[in-house]
Amino acid sequence: MPRPVDTVIDAARAFMAERITTNAGLRDHHSHGQDTQPPVQPDAVAFIETTEEASRLLALCHAHGVPVVPFGTGTSLEGHVTPVRGGISLDLGRMTAVLEVNAADMDCRVQAGLTHRSLNTHLRDQGLFFPVDPGADASLGGMCATRASGTAAVRYGTIRENTLGLTVVLADGRVIRTGGRVRKSAAGYDLTRLFIGSEGTLGVITEIQLRLHGIPEASSAAICQFPSLGSAVETVIAVMQLGIPVARIELLDEVQMAACIAYSRLEGLKPAPTLFFEFHGTAAAVAEQARQAEEIAEGFGADGFQWATEPAERTRLWRARHDAYWAALAAKPGHQGIATDAIVPISRLAEAILGAQEDIRASGLTAPIVGHVGDGNFHTVILVPPEPGGLDRAWELDKKIVARALSLGGSCSGEHGVGIGKREFLEAEVGADALEVMRSLKSSLDPKGILNPGKIFLN
Numbered sequence: 001m002p003r004p005v006d007t008v009i010d011a012a013r014a015f016m017a018e019r020i021t022t023n024a025g026l027r028d029h030h031s032h033g034q035d036t037q038p039p040v041q042p043d044a045v046a047f048i049e050t051t052e053e054a055s056r057l058l059a060l061c062h063a064h065g066v067p068v069v070p071f072g073t074g075t076s077l078e079g080h081v082t083p084v085r086g087g088i089s090l091d092l093g094r095m096t097a098v099l100e101v102n103a104a105d106m107d108c109r110v111q112a113g114l115t116h117r118s119l120n121t122h123l124r125d126q127g128l129f130f131p132v133d134p135g136a137d138a139s140l141g142g143m144c145a146t147r148a149s150g151t152a153a154v155r156y157g158t159i160r161e162n163t164l165g166l167t168v169v170l171a172d173g174r175v176i177r178t179g180g181r182v183r184k185s186a187a188g189y190d191l192t193r194l195f196i197g198s199e200g201t202l203g204v205i206t207e208i209q210l211r212l213h214g215i216p217e218a219s220s221a222a223i224c225q226f227p228s229l230g231s232a233v234e235t236v237i238a239v240m241q242l243g244i245p246v247a248r249i250e251l252l253d254e255v256q257m258a259a260c261i262a263y264s265r266l267e268g269l270k271p272a273p274t275l276f277f278e279f280h281g282t283a284a285a286v287a288e289q290a291r292q293a294e295e296i297a298e299g300f301g302a303d304g305f306q307w308a309t310e311p312a313e314r315t316r317l318w319r320a321r322h323d324a325y326w327a328a329l330a331a332k333p334g335h336q337g338i339a340t341d342a343i344v345p346i347s348r349l350a351e352a353i354l355g356a357q358e359d360i361r362a363s364g365l366t367a368p369i370v371g372h373v374g375d376g377n378f379h380t381v382i383l384v385p386p387e388p389g390g391l392d393r394a395w396e397l398d399k400k401i402v403a404r405a406l407s408l409g410g411s412c413s414g415e416h417g418v419g420i421g422k423r424e425f426l427e428a429e430v431g432a433d434a435l436e437v438m439r440s441l442k443s444s445l446d447p448k449g450i451l452n453p454g455k456i457f458l459n
Contacts, residue, residue, distance in 0.1 A: 004064035004065055004066050005043045005044070005064070005066045005086065005087060005088070006043075007064055008057075008060045008061055008064050008066045008088065009022070009043070009044050009088075011060050012046060012056075012057055012060060015053065015056060016046060016047075016048075016053065016057070019046065019047040019048070019049070020044055020045070020046040020047070020057075020088075021044060021045055021047075022043065022044050022045075023045070024041075026045045027041040027042055027043075027044070027045060027089070028041060029045075029074070030042055030045050030071055030074070030081070030083070030089035030091065031082065031083070032074075032079075032081070032082055033074050033075065033076040033077065033078075033079065033080060033081045033082065034074070034075050034076065034077055034136075035076070035077050035078060035079050035082075035338075035419075035420075035421065036336050036337075036338055036384065036391065036394075037078075037079035037082050037420050037421065038082075039082065040082050040083055040084050040085075040086070041083070041086075042069065042083040042086060042087055042088060042089035043086045043087055043088065044088055044089070045071075045088070045089045045091055046088050046089070046090050046091065047091045047093065047094050048090060048091070048092060048094070048095065049094050049095060050095070050206075051167055051169060051175060051206040051207060054090065054169045054204055054206055055169050055173045055174070055175050056173065057088070057090070058169050058170070058171060058172070058173045058204065059172060059173025060173075061087070061088060061450055062171050062172045062173060062448060062450060065448050065450060066087045066088060066450060067083065067085045067086060067087030067088070067450050067451075067452075067453050068087055068088050068090050068171075068204070068450055068451055068452070069081060069082075069083040069087065069088070069089050069090065069200065069452050070090050070092065070141070070142075070145065070200040070204050070205075070452065071089050071090060071091045071092065071093075072092055072093065072112070072113060072138065072139030072141055072142030072145075073093065073115065073136070073137065073138055073139050073142060075136035075137070075138050075142070076138075076142065076146060076416070076417070076419065077339050077341075077416045077419075077421075078146075078413075078416050078417050078418060078419025078420060078421040078422055079419040079420030079421055079455070080142075080145070080146060080199055080200065080417060080419040080420075080452070080455060082420065084420070084453065084454035084455075085453050085454060087450070090204060092111075092112050092113040092139065092141055092204075092206070093113045093139070094113060095111035095112055095113035095114070095141075095206065096111055096113045096114045096115075096118065097110070097111045097114070098110050098111075098114065098119065098122050099111065099207065101122075101123065101126065101128075101212075102181070103126050103127075103128060105181065106128060106211065106212045106213065106214070107164060107181055107209060107210060107211055107212055108123075108130075108209070108210050108212055109207060109208070109209050109210070110140055110207065110208055110210065111141075111206065111207055111208075112139060112140060112141025112142075112144070112205050112206050112207060112208060113139050113140075113141060114139065114140050115137045115138060115139055115140065116130055116132060116133060116134075116137070116138065116140060116143065117137045118137075119140065119210075123212065127214060127215050128212040128213065128214060128215065129212065129213055129214075129215050130162070130210060130212055130213070131152045131155070131156035131157075131162070131213055132148060132149070132150055132152065132153070132156070132157075132158060132159045132162055133150040133151055133152055133322075134148045134149060134150040134415065135150060135151070135321075135322040135324075135325070136322075140159075140208055140210070141205045141206070141208065143159045144159055144163060144166065144195070144196050144205050144208060145195075145196075145197070145198065145199050145200050145205060145417075146197065146199060146415070146416065146417035146419075147159060147160055147196050147197030147415065147417060148415055149372065149375075149377065149414060149415035150372065150415070151248045151250055151318070151321065151322075151372055152247060152248055152278075153372060153374075153375055153377075153415075154240075154246060154247070154248065154249060154372065154374030154375050155245060155246065155247040155248070155280065156213060156247075158415065159196065160193065160196050160197070161211075162210055162211045163179070163192060163196060163208060163209070163210060163211070164179050164180065164181060164182070164183070164192070164209040164210065164211055165177065165178050165179025165180050165181070165192055165208075165209035166178045166179060166191075166192055166195055166196075166205050166207065166208055166209070167205070167206050167207035167208075168195050168202075168203040168204065168205055168206070169203060169204045169206055170202075170203045170445060170446075171203070171445060171446040171447075171448065171450055171451050176191070176203075178191040178192040178194075178195065179191075179192040179209060180209065181209060183211075194441070197417065199417050199418065199419060199452060199455050199456055200451060200452035200455070201442055201446065201451050201452045201455055201456055202441065202442065202445045202446060202451065203445065203451070204451075216247075216280035216281055217281065217282050217283065218280070218281060218282060218283040218285075218286045219247070219278060219279065219280045219286065219314070220278070220279050220286050220290060220307065220308075220309060220314075221276070221277065221278045221279075221307070221308040221313075221314040221317055221318070222276075222277045222278075222290065222294075222305035222306060222307050222308065223269065223274060223275070223276055223277075223305070223306045223308070223317065224274065224275045224277065224294070224297045224302045224303065224304070224305050224306070225257075225269065225270055225272045225273065225274045225275075225302065225303045226272060226273045226274070226275070226297075226300065226301060226302050226303075227272070227273075227301045228273060228301075229253050229254070229273045229353065229354065229357060229369070230350060230354055231273070231300040231301050231302070232251055232273040232274070232275055232300075232302075233251065233349055233350045233353050233354070233373070234300050234350060235275060235296055235297045235300045235302065236249060236251065236275065236346075236349065236373045236374065237346060237347065237349055237350065238296045238299075238300075239292075239293055239296055239374075240346050240374055241346070241347075242292070242296070244289055244292050244293055244296075245281070245289060246277060246278065246279060246289065246293065246374060247278045247279055247280040248276065248277065248278040248318075248372075248374070249275060249276070249277055249278075249372075249373060249374040250275065250276040250321055250370070250371065250372060250373065251273070251274070251275055251353075251369070251370065251371050251373040251378065252273070252274045252275075252276070252321070252324065252368075252369070252370050253273050253357070253368060253369040253370070254271050254272050254273055255271075255366065255367075255368040255369070256324055256327070256328065256368035256369060256370045256381075257269065257270070257271045257272060257273070257274050258271035258331070259324070259327040259328050259330065259331040259368055260320050260321075260323070260324055260327045262327070262330070262331065263320075263323060263326065263327035263330050263331075264316075264319070264320035264323055264327060266317075266320055268306070269306075275297070275302075276317065276318070276321055277290070277293060277305070278314070278318075279293075290305070321370075324368070324370045324381070325337065325339065325381055328368045328381040328383065329381075329383070331366070331368075331383075332366055332383045332385075334386045335366075335383040335384055335385060335386060336383070336384040336386075336391075337381045337382065337383055337384065338381070338382040338384060338394050338395070338398055338421075339379050339380075339381055339382075339416065340356075340379055340380045340382065340398050340401050340402065341377070341379055341412070341413045341414050341415060341416040341422075342356075342377075342378060342379075342401055342402055342404075342405035342410055342411070342412065342413075342414065343375070343376050343377040343378070343405065343410050343411050343413075343414030343415075344376045344405050344408045344409065344410035345376055345408070345409050345410065346375070346376045348376075348408040348409065348410070349373060349376050349378075351404075351408055352376075352378070352404060352405055352408055352410065353369060353371075353373075353378055355404045356369065356378070356380055356401045356404065357369065359397060359400045359401060359404075360380065360397065363393060363396070363397045364393075365382060365383065365385070365393060365394060365397055366383045367380040367381060367382040367383060367397065368380065368381050368383075372414075372415075375414070376410070376414075377414035377415060380397075380401060382394045382397055382398060402422075402425050406425070406428060406429055411429060412425035412426070412429055418455070418456045419455050419456070420454065420455060423455075423456060423457065423458045424458065426456065426457075435457075438456070438457075439457060442456075442457070
């Protein structure tokens with residue numbers, strides 16, 4: 001008697017042909033993301049091209065109780081795409097169309113497999129851009145599923161604030177459309193926000209209506225280095241509390257800067273605590289914002305701003321920042337990386353980051369600190385030594401950093417999501433009653449538990 005998953009594969013071949021495959025290499029590629037979770041191969045990989053195909057495949061999987069795990073670009077950091085119970089890895093990488101751009105209303109509709117960089121390439125001649133940039137060239141559907149953020153969130157918000165509506169395929173194959181093109185609505189439950197951050201456990205996002213922004217008249221970027229990590233963090237707090245509308249403000253500690261200097265060849269910079277700034281607006285506004293920020297930084301002992309005025313130089317600096325994770329791994333060949341994702345209220349940022357630095361020193365591990373500190377979000381890249389007990393030591397450090405963030409009124413995850421890696425912290429953060437409400441929503445929308453099982457909830 002055939003297994004249920006084999007029945008689904010055979011039935012799906014009727015409308016997908018060779019785009020549903022049991023090829024071992026493709027199954028291995030879809031067995032993990034960019035994390036330290038043990039890889040698990042799916043039984044098959046389905047490369048869907050339309051919402052209708054996703055609907056037909058999910059209806060089949062629902063009928064036979066076969067797990068389905070959505071897969072975008074595989075850049076998630078918390079085990080989201082690992083098919084822990086086998087089943088079908090639903091690859092949306094071929095759904096890359098820009099379906100419409102409404103320049104007058106500053107919105108667009110795209111398929112979920114499109115990446116944010118590809119969208120901005122498409123928009124570049126229309127005076128518009130999409131600002132949410134998580135670093136990796138993630139798919140927009142994956143960004144919605146994990147409630148992604150990035151370097152520009154301090155000015156433009158996260159994916160949540162920039163998503164107007166979704167097309168979602170439910171567990172049983174039904175297709176619903178949430179939200180729309182208007183900037184606000186008071187009609188019924190906010191289903192768009194329900195699916196944003198649901199990590200593929202409530203439905204599969206196939207299309208997205210996004211809010212766009214006008215390319216600013218002027219922009220400038222600068223790097224500022226500090227005598228201590230504490231002085232850099234205090235600068236961030238002061239800049240934000242004074243309401244200076246920075247577009248980006250990023251922190252790298254001395255360990256991360258040393259790694260970035262080596263990896264990205266940032267000549268003329270020291271391995272010292274560093275802030276990356278960017279300012280957007282009119283030429284006059286940008287000049288005023290930069291002057292105010294520089295005065296604050298100098299008050300905390302900074303060396304002064306080093307400006308990147310040419311677009312190519314700005315791009316090079318921000319590429320170095322986005323490559324920080326890879327730079328950290330390159331600094332310790334043979335090590336894996338666990339990326340923590342704590343976030344705290346801005347007034348508690350110094351306690352959180354300096355406390356994390358103390359924990360890192362006590363652990364004896366190498367863990368560079370980097371973060372989107374303008375909204376209180378910071379990461380440590382805990383480098384896992386390739387030795388017995390190394391992974392356990394790294395996870396113990398991760399737990400200490402998260403525990404401190406929670407004690408300061410923060411969250412275990414500012415932008416990476418829960419997945420597998422953060423499941424144990426969720427009840428401590430939201431409470432048992434709220435967690436039970438989440439479980440009830442899951443069971444209502446996915447009664448057979450086929451959608452990305454093993455994620456968010458411990459059992």
